[in-house]
Amino acid sequence: MTLPTRSYAAFLFDMDGTILTSIASAERTWTKWAIAHGLDAATFVPTIHGVQSVETVRRLNLPGVDPVAEAAAITAAEMLDVGDIEPIAGAAAFLASLPPERWTIVTSAPRALAEVRLEAAGLPIPATMIAADDIPNGKPAPDCFLVAAERLGVSASDCLVFEDAPAGITAGEAAGADVLVITATHGTSHRLDTRHPRIDDYLHVTTTITSDGRLAVTSR
Structure with missing residues (x-):
């Protein structure tokens, strides 16, 4: 210390x-999202911490993906996982x-x-x-x-x-x-x-x- x-x-x-x-809640949600979008979750998920969700999605530059809409959906899922x-x-x-x-x-x-x-x-x-x-x-x-x-x-x-x-x-x-x-x-x-x-x-x-x-x- x-x-x-x-x-x-x-x-x-x-x-x-x-x-x-x-962390557990966020990583569960982002792991599901990463797999659904064909990403290597083990490599991707550690990069999500400390930044806005929309920026995390945006920097991937995935074709056909709306970062604002995806971030909103991720947030909604995270709000249901707080146990x-x-x-x-x-x-x-x-x-x-x-x-x-x-x-x-x-x-x-x-x-x-x-x-x-x-x-x-x-x-x-x-x-x-x-x-x-x-x-x-x-x-x-x-x-x-x-x-x-x-x-x-x-x-x-x-x-x-x-x-x-x-x-x-x-x-x-x-x-x-x-x-x-x-x-x-x-x-x-x-x-x-x-x-x-x-x-x-x-x-x-x-x-x-x-x-x-x-x-x-x-x-x-």
């Missing part, structure tokens, strides 16, 4: 793989310890899917949440984190981004934020080399509010 050494005005959390785990979604260990308590106006969620999932998954995991839905519907240019573009910081009334460069996927890490970097990588869902198939501080989950960290009202991540 390594932690950032400075304090921040606000925290920005990715959702999937960062505060909850929906084994659960929070990353310690995430609920960590989020509950934060002042509500000082954090939000920034996800590549459509808002409807994000709300279903957060509810399934028993996690709060902040009013300031940024979802795929809100941002034309998804991760790895920095737009989502820039808008999230603006909604909280702070600079992105004064935020700590909590992320688990390369696209989100790149987006956080491009926004000028610091990044803390959550490795709980990486395992052997999603292993990630990164120069950023990292924690496995939230069980051994807490939030400290400094004397000047800023947020810091500290070990328990």
Whole structure:
């Protein structure tokens, strides 16, 4: 475990793989879709994480396939498959310890899917949440984190981004934020080399509010 050494005005959390785990649900849905479209699911499915579904479909450039329609169908299927979604260990308590106006969620999932998954995991839905519907240019573009910081009334460069996927890490970097990588869902198939501080989950960290009202991540 390594932690950032400075304090921040606000925290920005990715959702999937960062505060909850929906990998099994997502990979079941995308595996069925990949097989139906003649793709090698074992090679393709690991590429879906951290980016908007429509962009995942679009970059395949499959003949006769409408990325918007396909992404909508995939989202609908994912919304029906939430039985084994659960929070990353310690995430609920960590989020509950934060002042509500000082954090939000920034996800590549459509808002409807994000709300279903957060509810399934028993996690709060902040009013300031940024979802795929809100941002034309998804991760790895920095737009989502820039808008999230603006909604909280702070600079992105004064935020700590909590992320688990390369696209989100790149987006956080491009926004000028610091990044803390959550490795709980990486395992052997999603292993990630990164120069950023990292924690496995939230069980051994807490939030400290400094004397000047800023947020810091500290070990328990």
